[in-house]
Amino acid sequence: MAAKTIGIPSLVRSVARAFVVSHPLHITSNLSYHSRLGYLPLTAPTSSGLCHLTQAIKRDVDVLLKGVGDKNTIEEVKHILEMAGRASSRREILHTNFLTPPVLKESLLAVEKLADVKAVAQGGYPQAERCRISVGVPDVFSSDPDILAALSITGNFGYQPCSHGDFLGAILGTGIAREKVGDIILQGEKGAQIIIVPELVDFLISSLDKVGNVSVSCEKIPLIALDYEPPRTKSFRTVEASLRVDALASAGFKVSRSKLVDLIRQYLLFTLF
Template sequence: MTEQEDKLFLRRLEEAIKRTDTRGEISASDFWDTHRQSIAQERLKNAGMPYFFFGGFAEAERRRLVLYPDYLEPLESYAEIAALDLTGNFKYTQVSHRDYLGALLSLGIKREKFGDILVREDGAYIFVAAEIASYVLNNLPKVKGVSLKTAEVALEKVIVPAGDKKELELTCASLRADVVAAQGFNLSRSQCAELLRAHKIQLNHCELTDGDTRVNEGDVLSVRGKGRLKIAEIGGNTKKGKIKIKFVKYGG
């Protein structure tokens, strides 16, 4: 992004903040890359307004910023994201991420209106702004000459390719978010404290402001530049009194 584009981006962000602050509106942005997410997070860290980023699944790279009034609980549904399941017979045709991207752009859809594209052998999952889901379903009959069957599926039904996903089983002294983050991301307590002060740790897509916060099964911890960690299962205690936790780690 150029300096001028950054200024325009910040101006639009300020307008969204004002609408939420003065009218109590829930606001979902376009799908942003990590650069724009970083700019927005820097602006919001001292704004006193609740927000989170979400891209349709825990480890998404392109995500929407959601601003919401402080009297509401954060819900992923505020992001208004639809998951589209595209399937076809690709036995004799190899289709890449670029092919799906090109097919969507050829419909006149701006890149900011859709997020990650998860390619698999028989098709792909595409995450789009809910308002364009019907248009995509009705106007994307083929990709690279292969006919597609298209359908919208619930976000929780999407099967994310393993990629660099790792399953870990570790022990933690407590269920404090900072303790779990330090263990899961192999950080020292001082490193974790510094990242917390730098506003680089999130819990369930919201900035973690209090390391004492207790984590639960299903929670997602993320550290900027180190990936995301989903707490899959909290087990019993070891003989030394530590808590057994199973994680799913993405990236990093």
């Protein structure tokens, strides 16, 4: 029977090798791995073989999840790791929805441990808090995937200013799920700019007509037209007995460590990278 080449992520190569040895599949005499892609020459696996391989991938994901620091993010990180496994085996690029900063951080840390998977995070501008992650085999990426769109929401907000929550509430009120919406950049009296998944641009333009009591219009704009304020930074020197986040943040923000501990426990203060 002719052998069939099947791509297997490097994360499960050792498990796959053990499986092949212990099962009577027809294997070519020169069993080897192609160094970059991690291919293993096998005959088409039986349903039992696929079951064993699926279980092996699940075990490896479970191992990576043990290293997740923020336990509240485990389910979402697990979903992204499984997505990365599918992207690697199919040699394609898959994309997440918009992620919160804690999930983004933990997911990137976990995915980077996969040898055959590249992860790219995009939020529309450098300081974006909510980002989407694209995962796939490194040589499949030719450039950053086109997975973001920007809209300008304008209206007469001079007499009735609207907050971030007002804009978000109006957008979600059209039926769009929160994970489909990225950052909202307030523009004062002019309105706001938002990042959104491209497939919902036309829907939001036709559906959103009010924010609060202010009539609005929506227009698609290029990402390069986003008007955001660069972060303000201040440099200083300090000597601390520990590199703990609460110690460093206390020195930087001039806030007591006890107050910062509460913020850290609520995941309102954390390091991104």
